[in-house]
Amino acid sequence: MLHNTLLHRQIQKSQAVNKSQWGDKKTSSNTPHQVNQVVNNAAAETHFQKRHVYLATAVVNVISSCGVRVPCRALLDSGSQLNFVTTSLIQQLGIKKYRKDTPISGIGAQECRSEFVASITFESRTSAYKAIIETNLMSRISDYQASQEIDISLWKIPNDIQLADPSFCKSNQIDMLLGAELFFDLFMPGEYRISRDLPTLRNTKLGWVVAGSASASNSSSHCHIVTKPSLTSLDKLVRSFFETESHDIPITTESEEEHQCEEYFKKYTTLNSEGKFVVKLPFKENPIISLGDSLSSARKRFLSLENKLNKDKELKKSYISFMQEYEALGHMTPLKKGSIPRVHYVIPHHCVMKPESSSTKLRVVFDASAKTTSGRSLNDILMVGPTVQPDLFSIVLKFRMHRYVFTADITKMYRQVLLSEEDQAFQLIFWRSKTDMPLQLYKLNTVTYGTAPASYLATRCLVKIADDKQDKFYRASQAVKNNFYVDDCLAGADNIDDAHELLNEIISLLKTGNFELKKFCANNPMILKEISEDDKEKLVTFHQSEIIKTLGLIWDPSQDVFKFCFNDEKISKINTQITKRTVLADLARLFDPLGLLGPVIVIGKLFLQELWKLNMTWDDKLHIEKAQKWINYICQFSDLSKLNIPRYVLRPSAKTIELHAFSDSSLNTFGSCVYLRSVDENN
Template structure:
């Protein structure tokens, strides 16, 4: 596509040529991008050059196209001009895509400031060093009303799906059992059950391409109560505090030793304060012959509006808390994570190994586990998959 309109009369295109795009001389939106796997299959053998131009007419299966550099003929005399250039060393140039440091005075909305202040004041660590956060409600909290009926209707609909697909039921039950086994949800005794708070409907998201868990349980914080207000309507979302994906990917491509990993169940490694758990109640039973029981989710829950901010902010807090002990890993934790996915690297194998070990140790201090390591270097990828003692034992590493 040209950036300015070209004079088509000056192109001198033969009359017997049928163009794939008769309006090639006008700037317009791109309709389709054709990848390299198909592009060369479309090319024909015909080629015609424009007189005095480097642009050509190229035959394709889609008719002829104009390709290459086309210089608009000038109608006015060209003024002479002199130019000079100096050669400089590449390493003296700054990285062109490097971003400026984050401005601490970045303008934020009143709600975003409240979210940050609320997080700082109310986040603690329990005896196991796990972070405990509180949900941040807005002024619509008192408008929450009955959510129990909707939760029951959705749960009965889920059980009807179980009847039609036993395999799906088995996978879903396994996921819910994981919540119980790992103490990520707790049974509410019958004498303490009330309609206060909020019942979260839940359903499954199936991802066949996943190499770990193909069926995941998703909780619906946007389900309306009898007043038309949902839990998500009452929660403050929080500011975006992670780097944009383009910057992370651009930096990722500069490393000689690139590596990726993911935090296992990141949201579920962060506890929610006990007095907030009544807003994360769910219905569950593994079999229709059993009575439906009411549980409360005691971890940050995917499907609630504030979950992304709470999770990412907790990672940043961990980086700040451990900056003195792990300065490089702490910087990477705040810079090279997109939600729970790590995209980083190093320029030497030794640096990559140290970074891998320090990141794992740092995240373990916040009860997070990095897994699914991968690298562009086969030796490094092999080391990442080793057991921790093999990676840290110098004698073992030397033998390998």
């Protein structure tokens, strides 16, 4: 028997099987939902002469779209980080599937892909156990189990033991694979060894499973490991690096889910008596069905956080201050004792430090991706929503076209948008400022940073203001739609009076939705003549993500130039272990959205290319010479802080504007550069 669940090697069968043993097929609807993941599959095959190894299988009841219980045969596999189901079973169940492209690589670099996922509910036949899981669809999961039928009539299995799979000894199709997410949760106390030469019976919530070896004429067994790496900090750095390097024109076609999210926003978004937006969470799955218990895990994480805070007085003081302000502003309120909604979700939280911020050094982040006992989180069942603002590259380019410019920031933008009262049950948190106080549940009353649709909901409200008020504030409405990156405004005009007027108009427009601008900067003080000194900033730092940058782009309005700030605390040191992983991390922290440092950064890319040619793994330590070469390179970035690049790229009162593009290549790299040439009346 070749039990190779993901490499799909061919095995000869005496006859083809065209449908599941459990019933006929049904068609299902198809909703595109693009998500990219990477899955690694390491497989090893071992042959045993005259021994057959039984893998743990169970027959469970899967709930169809009509509520009908359909039996299917599941393989329990602790070596898989993913759950799998056959496409034919999903069709039979009539369950909706979603596009989720998952490349899977196996031993010997063999590859296959899972293109869809589906959320399924299954129940034990022998207990009250029930679970909701996300499964990856495959045309085939495994070869038939068992690979050959064995006579077990002489096996002395006690009558009071209820087998999870009564036909474990017969060769049948595998319809589903339950991975490590559930594997160990399924096992219960209880083990029975039939005899020394026979498999062991182990008690689970699905019944007693049979696992182990028994005599057979000829057999082979197979074990496998499937890993699905999460978006670790390195993954985010890789993604950030290549997103920054790519300036392709974005595809504006909405997916079906994005369209549904837009329609949901239009249907349910309202204004309250104070003129504030009230939105609803855009669910794509029914939370009553999909969410399990979250109280226990959230409580454990809060107690762990509390223990950490108690060891750092300054951190605890800042955390308490943040939460006290949160409550004082009415953005969170305590739940009355005994009033926990029947269907709810408790969000764990932690803090991130932002030392470069002029206002809030500490920010509390809410983790709505924390799994419940069903294996699903709040973010798993929410729509993310489409991007409704231009990308940062486009905004900064436009920012360079105006002679007089200003920037500003919407203060606490997400928290100016209220969440409907019925949805606040899905934004509960634990909090107390002192350990001797009772642990209190609070509800978050506004759009919360850390929930999947937060950015969409907040920025979509800005777009709605612009659309609704464009008759009265036309210039400001265009600026809000075209010159905002999340909560940052970068706009301008060709003379001081127009810039000043535009700023005031934007302020007035945003006030209609209870959004307030702060942190003003301008390259001419007359633009900000009505702004208090407390609300002004001296420098503007451009951000694209939460990743702390080694090298970042800033704008100095006093000189009206772009500069690069260097953070030497984030670079690798010669006394630390330099690996391919740390090299990529250093490179990805170089934030250059306009490509101004292309000739410098390409040297780092070529160095990384050398490491790939050496077939080094991510964590192989670099030879001392190469490590020193990398340190010498990265330390030179401090010299870039002396570089001043004019922000304004035109001549005042230009008559003509031309674009001149150049490109060239060498054996190692290629590049291009586009210049803008403007000619005024004096030529």
